Amino acid sequence: MNPPVIALLTDFGLRDSYAGVMKGVILGRCPQARVVDVCHGIPPQDVRAAALCLRQSAPFFPEGTLFVVVVDPGVGSVRRVLWAKTRRHSFLAPDNGVLSWMADAPVAYRSVENPSLRLKPASRTFHGRDLFAPAAAALASGVSPAILGPAVAPRAHLKFPALKKLPGGRRRGDILATDHFGNAVTAIPAAAARGRKIFFRGRALGPVRGHYAQVRAGEPLALIGSSGFLELSVREGSFAHDFNAAPGDYAELS
Amino acid sequence: MNPPVIALLTDFGLRDSYAGVMKGVILGRCPQARVVDVCHGIPPQDVRAAALCLRQSAPFFPEGTLFVVVVDPGVGSVRRVLWAKTRRHSFLAPDNGVLSWMADAPVAYRSVENPSLRLKPASRTFHGRDLFAPAAAALASGVSPAILGPAVAPRAHLKFPALKKLPGGRRRGDILATDHFGNAVTAIPAAAARGRKIFFRGRALGPVRGHYAQVRAGEPLALIGSSGFLELSVREGSFAHDFNAAPGDYAELS
Amino acid sequence: MNPPVIALLTDFGLRDSYAGVMKGVILGRCPQARVVDVCHGIPPQDVRAAALCLRQSAPFFPEGTLFVVVVDPGVGSVRRVLWAKTRRHSFLAPDNGVLSWMADAPVAYRSVENPSLRLKPASRTFHGRDLFAPAAAALASGVSPAILGPAVAPRAHLKFPALKKLPGGRRRGDILATDHFGNAVTAIPAAAARGRKIFFRGRALGPVRGHYAQVRAGEPLALIGSSGFLELSVREGSFAHDFNAAPGDYAELS
Numbered sequence: 166m167n168p169p170v171i172a173l174l175t176d177f178g179l180r181d182s183y184a185g186v187m188k189g190v191i192l193g194r195c196p197q198a199r200v201v202d203v204c205h206g207i208p209p210q211d212v213r214a215a216a217l218c219l220r221q222s223a224p225f226f227p228e229g230t231l232f233v234v235v236v237d238p239g240v241g242s243v244r245r246v247l248w249a250k251t252r253r254h255s256f257l258a259p260d261n262g263v264l265s266w267m268a269d270a271p272v273a274y275r276s277v278e279n280p281s282l283r284l285k286p287a288s289r290t291f292h293g294r295d296l297f298a299p300a301a302a303a304l305a306s307g308v309s310p311a312i313l314g315p316a317v318a319p320r321a322h323l324k325f326p327a328l329k330k331l332p333g334g335r336r337r338g339d340i341l342a343t344d345h346f347g348n349a350v351t352a353i354p355a356a357a358a359r360g361r362k363i364f365f366r367g368r369a370l371g372p373v374r375g376h377y378a379q380v381r382a383g384e385p386l387a388l389i390g391s392s393g394f395l396e397l398s399v400r401e402g403s404f405a406h407d408f409n410a411a412p413g414d415y416a417e418l419s
Numbered sequence: 420m421n422p423p424v425i426a427l428l429t430d431f432g433l434r435d436s437y438a439g440v441m442k443g444v445i446l447g448r449c450p451q452a453r454v455v456d457v458c459h460g461i462p463p464q465d466v467r468a469a470a471l472c473l474r475q476s477a478p479f480f481p482e483g484t485l486f487v488v489v490v491d492p493g494v495g496s497v498r499r500v501l502w503a504k505t506r507r508h509s510f511l512a513p514d515n516g517v518l519s520w521m522a523d524a525p526v527a528y529r530s531v532e533n534p535s536l537r538l539k540p541a542s543r544t545f546h547g548r549d550l551f552a553p554a555a556a557a558l559a560s561g562v563s564p565a566i567l568g569p570a571v572a573p574r575a576h577l578k579f580p581a582l583k584k585l586p587g588g589r590r591r592g593d594i595l596a597t598d599h600f601g602n603a604v605t606a607i608p609a610a611a612a613r614g615r616k617i618f619f620r621g622r623a624l625g626p627v628r629g630h631y632a633q634v635r636a637g638e639p640l641a642l643i644g645s646s647g648f649l650e651l652s653v654r655e656g657s658f659a660h661d662f663n664a665a666p667g668d669y670a671e672l673s
Numbered sequence: 674m675n676p677p678v679i680a681l682l683t684d685f686g687l688r689d690s691y692a693g694v695m696k697g698v699i700l701g702r703c704p705q706a707r708v709v710d711v712c713h714g715i716p717p718q719d720v721r722a723a724a725l726c727l728r729q730s731a732p733f734f735p736e737g738t739l740f741v742v743v744v745d746p747g748v749g750s751v752r753r754v755l756w757a758k759t760r761r762h763s764f765l766a767p768d769n770g771v772l773s774w775m776a777d778a779p780v781a782y783r784s785v786e787n788p789s790l791r792l793k794p795a796s797r798t799f800h801g802r803d804l805f806a807p808a809a810a811a812l813a814s815g816v817s818p819a820i821l822g823p824a825v826a827p828r829a830h831l832k833f834p835a836l837k838k839l840p841g842g843r844r845r846g847d848i849l850a851t852d853h854f855g856n857a858v859t860a861i862p863a864a865a866a867r868g869r870k871i872f873f874r875g876r877a878l879g880p881v882r883g884h885y886a887q888v889r890a891g892e893p894l895a896l897i898g899s900s901g902f903l904e905l906s907v908r909e910g911s912f913a914h915d916f917n918a919a920p921g922d923y924a925e926l927s
Contacts, residue, residue, distance in 0.1 A: 167704040172697070178599035179433060179687060180460035182476040188455050189426070189480035196421040196481070200455075201696050201708075206688035209600050210655055222690040225802060226697035227704070238655055241630025289630040291645030294479060345686035346717050376749025376797040391799030401718055401746055432853035433687060434714035436730040442709050443680070443734035450675040450735070454709075463854050464909055492909055495884025543884040545899030548733060 194302035234258035241289035262323035278314035347403025362419035363387035448556035488512035495543035516577035532568035601657025616673035617641035677813035702810035742766035749797035770831035786822035855911025870927035871895035
């Protein structure tokens, strides 16, 4: 049998040892686990960015992967920690809506409450280490999810931003995130964008392109990104930088 | 038996291949090793930050973990490389005091001198690759520490910053580091802080709080961080940014 | 037999899940693979920086390592993807010259064309996930390179910058990259630099030094870096910062 894969998605960054310490805890309790970093670069406490990242990345991980999602503005307060299960994967995450945008929606949830699964003493500020990591190690070691706590329904849900009709017939969709290359990922699905002309702050970006090489280096364009949403880009450049674009901005469709 | 865990702690950053090359050397000589990143984000040549990071992270790694610590302003000069052993872990590190702050102090040291354990030719600037990595691989493969070199006492020791009494009865403690979230970690242990009021540059931050949600978003607070020291934070914000706080600053206790 | 090592070298950064998703795809198709990060910090689309990084790092990885190099300004256009083989390693990389600078030059190339090895549907913008990762997993699982596509000769070649003679007898060599510590790596090999005096923008940096401790903290120096090229550094500081040095600049030799 293949070793269990534990995939970490956090806003911890890589400047400190937070992600490393989680791995230390997991390996101490489940030495056979394969621990993989999905990403630790979620902007601090940005639950929407984490929800988008999970939607984009989870489908590409092996069946049986346990995702540990620690983007958790409510750490130490009364927010719950959830275990969730989809057809192919399982998840540990705060009950803050971060699991809301996955194409493969969870079919079961539990509230992670069992105090025997926590490090002792547990801190109030680093549940990734004291609560998520030991629970993940227990699950990867074969402990039944029923041990974690009772079946529940999630309390928090993040609404995916809908397209909005504008006077004159255009529609607009939010920019959800920008990436390392300066691409701006919108909430506009491919099906809504195809055949349309794209605008940003009144500037025409032309039709939806097939790939970057269809415009000249340094020119902006719009194309369907690798996660199936419309993205605004600059060929061999940064749309985020050149247009000062960020979440809160939006793209318009003809 | 579980495969040996080798945990890397450096100031190499992740922009270059320095950390990756260390892993290449280790895997070539000890394919069964589990190589884990504690952190590569120590500020360049900041031995104090590395000492603090090691204190915070080492206790959470499995028994038998070999830590390889390469924060080494003296690389290429005459500084020694040490092997050290605590009750649960072992370490390879420059003899520059970086092992001084661990709660579980080393009980044995050796000077790593055996030239047969180095890559040839060895550079004068990348001992992580040419000296630390092959020595780590040898140890993880079962080579006796006695092969490394003679038992020694460490030359360098870092003094942990003591609290300082101020006129009027207050005490102050250094800020040792800031983290990715902008939390400022002080050298004030929990036992000294509890029951006190906290101040920063004359501004009252209130009593020591239990968790972030006890103040409003954007407000500063002081709490006991996950490593047992007083930390200054801003809820859903950055204390380091908002107060321009950095190592060299200090917090005051009533 | 040791598990196959797959070493990733990209310009994806670690802010997003791009590198993590590649690992997910690989582990889903070749669970026994050891996936190691060489580096994801190549400046976006900087093929020269990637070629230099590969030259510096590949020799230190185990025999049999498969490098997956995704620094790919032409993604989605007609550029080919190559498989290449040297005496000790194999490679998947765009046909853009990124393999040109390795000391151990490839002895065989194939064009990666077999559509059955791609994820379906494949995007036009994320070939790391949809094409490189599944091809790497197939190779690591024992699929013959002949399945990938026909033997070819590479189309693109990057010329390594030669030293240039200056009026008055000096020679100059390009700065190829700067690193995390602010060292400026030049294209001047050790053999050409030894015994010379080094200058940068007219400022004398002295002879080639053996190690940093030969100058005072904060002072600039030149030495042979860990990859065998002349580097410009500041002891316990950053040459790149202090001298505003970057690729495009050059060092001069007496």
